[in-house]
Structures are given as C-alpha cells and as structure tokens.
Amino acid sequence: MRPLNKKILSQFHRIQDIIDNNDRFLISTHINPDGDAISSVLVFYALLQYKKKTVQICIQDVVPEKFNFLSGVEAIQKAEEMDDLFNPEALVILDSADLNRLGCVKDRIKKNHLVINIDHHASNQRFGNVNVVDDSESSAVEIVYQLTRYMKMPTTPEVATLVYTGIICDTGSFRFPNTSERSLEVCAEMVKSGAVPEYIAEKIYYRMSRQTIKGLASALATVEFHYEGRVCCMYLSYEILKEAEPVDTEGFVDYLMAVDETEVEFFMLEKSPGCFRVSLRSKNTLDVNGVARKFGGGGHVRAAGCTINGNVEEVKFRLLVELGVYLDGK
Numbered sequence: 001m002r003p004l005n006k007k008i009l010s011q012f013h014r015i016q017d018i019i020d021n022n023d024r025f026l027i028s029t030h031i032n033p034d035g036d037a038i039s040s041v042l043v044f045y046a047l048l049q050y051k052k053k054t055v056q057i058c059i060q061d062v063v064p065e066k067f068n069f070l071s072g073v074e075a076i077q078k079a080e081e082m083d084d085l086f087n088p089e090a091l092v093i094l095d096s097a098d099l100n101r102l103g104c105v106k107d108r109i110k111k112n113h114l115v116i117n118i119d120h121h122a123s124n125q126r127f128g129n130v131n132v133v134d135d136s137e138s139s140a141v142e143i144v145y146q147l148t149r150y151m152k153m154p155t156t157p158e159v160a161t162l163v164y165t166g167i168i169c170d171t172g173s174f175r176f177p178n179t180s181e182r183s184l185e186v187c188a189e190m191v192k193s194g195a196v197p198e199y200i201a202e203k204i205y206y207r208m209s210r211q212t213i214k215g216l217a218s219a220l221a222t223v224e225f226h227y228e229g230r231v232c233c234m235y236l237s238y239e240i241l242k243e244a245e246p247v248d249t250e251g252f253v254d255y256l257m258a259v260d261e262t263e264v265e266f267f268m269l270e271k272s273p274g275c276f277r278v279s280l281r282s283k284n285t286l287d288v289n290g291v292a293r294k295f296g297g298g299g300h301v302r303a304a305g306c307t308i309n310g311n312v313e314e315v316k317f318r319l320l321v322e323l324g325v326y327l328d329g330k
C-alpha cells in the first residue's frame, strides 16, 4: 500500500471510529450511477460486511444491466423500494460532488445522521462530517480501496474485480488524463489479487443490448459540427428512449471524442419530454465543468454534466452560446 498523506490518514482514522462505534449504515451514490459509483458503493459494502455491520444500499436510479456481474450488486435497492423502517446512524455518500447528485435519496438524510463523504471531484461541497476529497485520484473507488487497506480488509478476487472495474470505467480504460501511475499500479495489484481484465472488459464493453445499439445509431444520425468543427454534438430523443427496453447511454459521448480535430463534444439525452441530461467532454484545456456549472451542473475540467430544459434546438443553442464564450477566451 502506498503511503497516505497525513490529512487523509486522519480522515481514515475518523471513518474507522464511526464504523467501530455504529451499527446501521446506509450507502448511496449519484443518479445515473456509472461504473465508479457502483464499484465504490460495493467495495464500501464489502468493508461494512467484513466489519459485521447492518447495511442497506440505496440509489435513485437502476443499475445498468452490464454491471450485474459485480459482487454484491443484488443488495442495491432503488430509492422507491427502500425500507422506510430502516433507521441508519451513519450515511456513506460516494463519488458525489454535492447532495443534489443523490436525487431523491437526499430526502432521507436527517440532521442527526453522521455523513461520510468520499469523492474525487474538485468541485465537492464537503457536505459530510468526514470528507475525504482527493481530486488527484482517478476514481472514488481508488480512495475506498485505500480505506479498505487502512482497515486491514483482505482484497478478495471479488473486491479486486470491483476496484479494477471502477478504475477502468472512470479512466475510460486508461485513456483519460486521470490515468496515473498510481491508478495503473492499483490495477496491477488488483490483477494480482484475482481481477481478470479480459473477463471484466467483456462484461463492460461487449454486452450492448439490441435496443442500446439502435439508440446509438439514432444518436449518431444527429451528429453536427459547429465553430468550424471545434465542437461536435448529438442527441437522443425521448421518442426512442421511451421504448420498452432500456437504452444504456453511458459512453455514447465517447464516440464523439473519436472525431479528429474536435475540441469539445456534448451529448444531449432527452430523459423525459423537454428535459435533457447533457454530457460534456473536452479534449484539451477548455473547462467544461465551468460550462456545466452555468447550467447548475458540474464535474471535472474534461468531463462534466448538467440538466437543461427546453426543446433540443433551444438546449443546443444555449450550450453553443456558452461554449462560444470559452472558445473565444482561448
């Protein structure tokens, strides 16, 4: 295990104290959970089980099917299925920059709850009683993994698979700038502990449903270029999304990043009529977190998101105007 800095060590110490002195825990993460969110939740779940605690996991939205191979995933409840009688003493919030990211799970937080906040977003609001926020980490799961080592939990092949999955999801399989020497080292450790890269890649990347690939085709058919090709965008309408089988849109925006010479890419997903979830990506220094924040969202410099209401032309126009300011400012 690599040496931890003093500040993180003292926060880990406080978390250990909370775990040792309480029994009932609720774990949650952000809406539209991605691989890092789900993995960090499940590694924390494994840690609390190891410590023989009573634990429930509650997330507003469903876990995408491709993550069903992960150990412990069956314990994740949707907020609406949550047991109202469960009265946790402490809440563990992972991979979420602010409490609004929890969606309706936010309403379950009471004043007397102890809140543990572990995240790797620079924009994190430090809403917890204990906050471990380290934006130099590739992923939230990398921090949770360090905590499991600190608390001397053995890394089983199941846990190794979770950690490896979270890291490859958040680094885009080691393509994004958050891919560090450390994250590669942790992945090597995970392989040593029983994670099988080929198996995990097969589960995550080669399991697209028919409805999802049709959804991708519909989205790609809307691709447009703006500002002399510096910006590339596309959308998926609610008409397509509302069909019986779910479309898993995670990673759709990455297809735009493959286009040569674009600097910024965004994907608009009409989650409900007239309400778009926007995913923004930047290939260079242009700060899409700043753009997303203008619309009440956030994220990282190179990957951010927000929600905007309107018809697709209005939403696109508002984003392009905002991006224009940033492109001019370069």
Ligand code: 5GP
Pocket: 030, 097, 098, 101, 123, 278, 279, 280, 296, 297, 298, 299, 300, 303, 304, 305, 306, 307
């Ligand atoms: P994605 O486009 O993959 O949904 O999100 C990209 C990044 O931006 C992720 O790190 C995600 O956590 C963050 N993000 C997405 N939407 C929001 C939002 O509405 N608010 C905040 N604060 N962060 C967001």
Ligand code: MN
Pocket: 036, 037, 095, 120, 139, 140, 170
């Ligand atoms: Mn993350």
